[in-house]
Every structure is written in structure tokens, then in C-alpha cells.
Amino acid sequence: MSISALYLHIPFCHAKCAYCDFDSRGLRGSALERALADYVPRLIDRIDAFGCAGALRFVDTVYIGGGTPTVLGWALADIVARVRSWCDPVEVTCEANPESFDGSLADALACAGVTRISLGVQSLDDTELVGIGRLHTSARALEALRCARDAGFDVSCDLMCGLPGQTRASWRETLQRLIAERPCHVSVYPLTLEEGTPLARRAEREPALVPSEDFQADCMEESERQLVCAGFHRYEVASYAQPGHACRHNLAYWTGRGYLGIGRSSAGMVDRACADRLAGLFPGLAGRLEAEPDAARVRFVQRDDAAERFDFECLTEREAVAEDLMLGMRLSRGVAAVDLEHATHLCGSHAVDEAVRASRDLGLARWVDEDGGARCLAPTERGWLLGNELYGIFWGLADPS
Numbered sequence: 025m026s027i028s029a030l031y032l033h034i035p036f037c038h039a040k041c042a043y044c045d046f047d048s049r050g051l052r053g054s055a056l057e058r059a060l061a062d063y064v065p066r067l068i069d070r071i072d073a074f075g076c077a078g079a080l081r082f083v084d085t086v087y088i089g090g091g092t093p094t095v096l097g098w099a100l101a102d103i104v105a106r107v108r109s110w111c112d113p114v115e116v117t118c119e120a121n122p123e124s125f126d127g128s129l130a131d132a133l134a135c136a137g138v139t140r141i142s143l144g145v146q147s148l149d150d151t152e153l154v155g156i157g158r159l160h161t162s163a164r165a166l167e168a169l170r171c172a173r174d175a176g177f178d179v180s181c182d183l184m185c186g187l188p189g190q191t192r193a194s195w196r197e198t199l200q201r202l203i204a205e206r207p208c209h210v211s212v213y214p215l216t217l218e219e220g221t222p223l224a225r226r227a228e229r230e231p232a233l234v235p236s237e238d239f240q241a242d243c244m245e246e247s248e249r250q251l252v253c254a255g256f257h258r259y260e261v262a263s264y265a266q267p268g269h270a271c272r273h274n275l276a277y278w279t280g281r282g283y284l285g286i287g288r289s290s291a292g293m294v295d296r297a298c299a300d301r302l303a304g305l306f307p308g309l310a311g312r313l314e315a316e317p318d319a320a321r322v323r324f325v326q327r328d329d330a331a332e333r334f335d336f337e338c339l340t341e342r343e344a345v346a347e348d349l350m351l352g353m354r355l356s357r358g359v360a361a362v363d364l365e366h367a368t369h370l371c372g373s374h375a376v377d378e379a380v381r382a383s384r385d386l387g388l389a390r391w392v393d394e395d396g397g398a399r400c401l402a403p404t405e406r407g408w409l410l411g412n413e414l415y416g417i418f419w420g421l422a423d424p425s
């Protein structure tokens with residue numbers, strides 16, 4: 025397995041949103057400048073270290089996420105150029121938030137080789153945006169979207185449902201207004217209240233702020249109705265794309281391809297051979313691999329700015345296969361019958377047959393014939409709504425008992 029996808033994490037934003045528990049610090053002005061002056065050179069050194077080790081040679085997608093990468097301004101273009109000095113990716117996505125994205129930055133990023141902008145819109149209702157502590161207005165979000173489109177990017181927009189004060193009518197209107205702007209990709213996420221966030225604390229005092237699962241399910245159904253009607257294809261539980269505009273980078277995560285994360289809180293996944301080759305770049309990995317001779321796949325998360333501390337998770341071959349099936353069930357095409365057949369060699373045909381039967385009996389999955397004629401077990405609408413149940417069935421195949 026070679027590394028085909030590269031993720032870079034920029035853990036800074038101009039301010040923290042009320043619902044956010046991601047690894048990002050809200051900084052501005054000189055405090056932000058100091059933090060970036062410390063962080064960015066380390067990130068670039070790490071890019072170069074992997075480049076020198078030959079690990080970036082086959083990277084074909086890059087995703088710069090956060091946080092808010094666009095708080096870097098034009099320095100972001102330098103990072104993209106540095107990555108491109110080691111590889112020739114076909115897709116380079118940069119996450120952006122409206123308050124730190126404008127036409128001149130869009131042009132600079134396009135010149136540096138960014139191909140895709142993923143814009144955090146969340147809602148086009150100003151009261152809802154205030155309620156979750158976003159810094160931008162709906163007008164600013166639309167302006168940013170148009171700048172990205174005018175610069176020639178593939179534009180993806182994130183929306184959230186279940187926001188404080190959101191109604192069916194306001195959700196419908198957010199969708200309609202966004203679709204009218206012709207993004208080529210839309211992701212829809214239900215709001216979750218993460219412990220310790222300002223919104224979760226408010227919801228303890230105001231139970232009405234706790235998102236209703238039924239309302240969120242209705243919103244997801246409305247999204248599908250409107251987006252499909254506008255020519256989008258739902259290719260993953262939360263992702264809709266116009267033909268040819270699915271996010272290749274995210275598909276790499278869901279189809280068992282090797283990926284590398286650089287930057288604090290970034291994650292990666294490689295096979296054993298790749299982990300052995302790159303062990304010198306991950307303090308603690310060599311010892312961990314020695315202690316885990318059965319590890320077929322290694323996941324890692326960088327825990328600090330300096331890339332000195334990592335968490336590792338080793339998966340056996342059986343666990344890796346179960347993980348691939350579980351992740352495959354996020355996709356509209358599901359998992360191919362041949363992949364299920366392959367899984368029987370490691371997990372046993374009885375266990376795999378049982379998993380397939382359970383997912384079908386519960387109405388979570390069904391057999392479909394793909395365009396190319398391949399038979400696939402694909403999630404149903406119910407399977408997507410009850411994703412954890414469906415994923416649990418296939419992850420259960422990891423357990424040999």
C-alpha cells in the first residue's frame with residue numbers, strides 16, 4: 025500500500041464556535057501570528073521529511089483542514105507549493121471559512137494549485153449562525169462561495185441541521201438558496217452537542233437546544249429530496265456531489281487506501297510494510313511494531329505540534345477487513361460481493377453471512393446491482409439514519425470470539 029492521500033491540519037481559527045470540540049485554538053492578531061510562526065515551519069519540515077523519505081511520491085489527493093486553514097492567508101499558498109514540490113496531486117482541497125476567505129486569497133490559492141474549496145457555510149439564516157457562534161453572516165458566506173466559484177474551484181459547502189432555532193422552513197430555505205449558487209458538492213451534518221462546549225452547557229439550562237433526532241432525520245430527508253432534484257448524487261451518508269465531483273480524498277478514507285496526516289491532531293493509516301518503512305519518522309512506532317507482530321495496519325494520531333508524541337492503534341488483518349467493510353457501508357454503493365467473499369477467508373463464511381443477513385433483516389442494507397454489473401450490499405435510507413447500528417454489525421466481524 026502506498027500513501028495516496030495527504031492531510032494537513034491547521035489547528036487555529038479566529039474564534040471558537042459554540043459547538044466545536046475540534047482541535048483548534050481561537051486566536052487573532054499578534055497571538056495568531058506568533059502561533060503560526062511557530063507552527064508552520066514545523067509543518068513544512070515534516071512535509072519535507074516525508075518527501076525525502078519518498079512517502080509523498082504517490083499522493084494524488086491533498087486535503088488541508090482544521091481549524092480554519094484560511095487564517096493563514098497567503099502563507100497557505102506557500103504550504104501548497106511545498107507539498108506540490110514532492111508530488112503531483114489531482115485534487116487539492118482547502119477548507120475555508122467565509123470570514124477569512126476573499127477573492128484575492130482565492131486567486132493566490134488557485135495559482136498555488138488548490139483545486140477545491142470546502143466552505144463552512146453551516147446555515148444561511150443569520151439568527152442560526154449567531155446561535156452557534158459562527159463569525160460570518162449568510163451574505164458573507166454567499167460572497168465567499170462566489171469568490172471561490174469565480175476563481176475556478178470545485179466548491180463544496182458544509183451545512184448543519186438541528187441548530188438552535190432552526191425550523192423546517194428555514195432549513196428548506198437554506199437548501200434552496202445554497203443550491204441556487206451552484207456549488208458542486210454539499211455535505212450535511214447533524215449538530216451534536218459535545219461535552220464541555222459552550223452550546224452543550226447552554227443546553228443543560230435550556231433543554232430546547234438539544235437537537236431532536238426526528239427533526240434532524242427530516243432535515244436529512246429534505247436535503248436528499250432537494251439536492252437529488254438539483255442533480256446531486258448522494259454518494260456517502262453526508263455527502264452529495266454533482267456528477268464527477270465526489271471528493272476523491274474522502275473516498276480514500278472510506279475505501280481502505282493509505283493516508284498520511286501531518287500536523288497536530290492529524291490522523292493517518294498505513295499498512296504494515298509502509299509503517300515499517302516510515303517508523304523512523306514516528307517516535308515510538310518501531311517499538312510498538314515489534315510488540316505487535318500481527319499488526320497488518322497501523323493508525324496514528326499526532327498529539328503535539330512538534331511531532332514527538334503519537335498515539336498508535338494496530339489492527340490485525342481481520343480487523344482491517346472488518347474496518348473496510350464498516351467504512352464501505354458509509355458509501356451509497358456499499359461493499360461489493362467480492363469484498364464480502366474476500367472477508368470470509370479471514371472472518372469465516374458463517375460470520376460474514378450472519379452480518380449480511382442481520383443488516384438485511386433489520387432493513388439497514390440491501391443487495392443492488394451497480395452500473396458495471398457488480399453486485400453490492402448497499403445501505404438503505406434506514407441504514408444511513410441508523411448508521412451506528414449498521415457499522416456495528418460489520419465492525420463486529422473483527423471479533424474472533
Ligand code: SF4
Binds near residue numbers: 044048090144
Ligand atoms: S470554524 Fe470549525 S474548527 Fe473552527 S471553531 Fe468553528 S467549527 Fe471549530
